[in-house]
Amino acid sequence: MKHATGPAIHAVHPWDPGNPEKGARHQLLSDDERAKLAKIAQIVRFAKGQEIYGEGAVADAAFNIIDGVVVAYRAEHVISFLHPGDLFGLSEEGQYANATRAATPVTAYKMPLAALRRILANNADLDVNLIIKLCEELREAQRHAVLLAQKRAATRLAMFLGLQEHLQAARGESISEIHLQMDRSSIAAYLGLTTAALSRAFRALISRKIIASRNLHFVKVVDRDAFVRLADASPDGN
Numbered sequence: 001m002k003h004a005t006g007p008a009i010h011a012v013h014p015w016d017p018g019n020p021e022k023g024a025r026h027q028l029l030s031d032d033e034r035a036k037l038a039k040i041a042q043i044v045r046f047a048k049g050q051e052i053y054g055e056g057a058v059a060d061a062a063f064n065i066i067d068g069v070v071v072a073y074r075a076e077h078v079i080s081f082l083h084p085g086d087l088f089g090l091s092e093e094g095q096y097a098n099a100t101r102a103a104t105p106v107t108a109y110k111m112p113l114a115a116l117r118r119i120l121a122n123n124a125d126l127d128v129n130l131i132i133k134l135c136e137e138l139r140e141a142q143r144h145a146v147l148l149a150q151k152r153a154a155t156r157l158a159m160f161l162g163l164q165e166h167l168q169a170a171r172g173e174s175i176s177e178i179h180l181q182m183d184r185s186s187i188a189a190y191l192g193l194t195t196a197a198l199s200r201a202f203r204a205l206i207s208r209k210i211i212a213s214r215n216l217h218f219v220k221v222v223d224r225d226a227f228v229r230l231a232d233a234s235p236d237g238n
Contacts, residue, residue, distance in 0.1 A: 005031070006038030007064040007109045010085025033126050040115040046102040055099040059091030061110050068106030069181045072098045078189035080140060081182055083167065103182040148192050153201040155230055156191045161211070161219060162231035178219045
């Protein structure tokens with residue numbers, strides 16, 4: 001597959017009207033900005049499970065996902081899942097703050113940070129777009145914190161499935177089923193659960209006929225009203 005248009009950064013724009021949680025993700029970069037980034041980028045590929053970089057390693061490049069899903073984690077705690085159009089690898093004091101690995105086969109643009117800084121220094125609009133993307137990541141981190149505050153595993157799972165469904169809708173994809181590209185152990189780590197507790201949560205939602213699952217990677221919402229009530233539960237788990 002040829003990717004000649006250059007890196008792409010997708011996000012819900014903070015100044016668009018409407019609900020940002022359900023809004024469409026837009027391409028933030030102009031064709032000219034993408035072309036500038038393409039000049040410094042190379043396409044790299046990672047096998048499923050392969051480490052991209054380690055926590056605390058010297059940061060020398062940022063990455064922009066073309067295809068696949070990346071898991072970001074810190075001290076073995078999964079903190080986010082990254083999708084096509086996401087940017088990762090921005091450093092803190094010259095080191096990667098998190099570790100990342102490929103949850104699926106991944107194709108990405110790799111951009112040397114030194115070259116990226118030079119482009120940002122001469123392109124104020126691109127700098128603003130990166131800030132917009134970082135704001136979206138902050139919102140995701142806040143939603144993750146709310147999810148972890150739930151006491152019940154079934155509630156955490158329903159909230160996670162709801163977030164994945166929103167992401168699919170924002171990318172313009174069908175939501176007839178929720179596609180879980182990551183493995184169950186990564187989902188459990190993101191939810192702060194053991195894999196056994198996650199499996200029990202899946203079984204509970206299936207037995208209550210709230211969801212159905214044809215395999216480990218595809219889930220269908222069967223009872224939308226019950227699903228929404230559970231996914232919108234208050235922090236005390238009620």
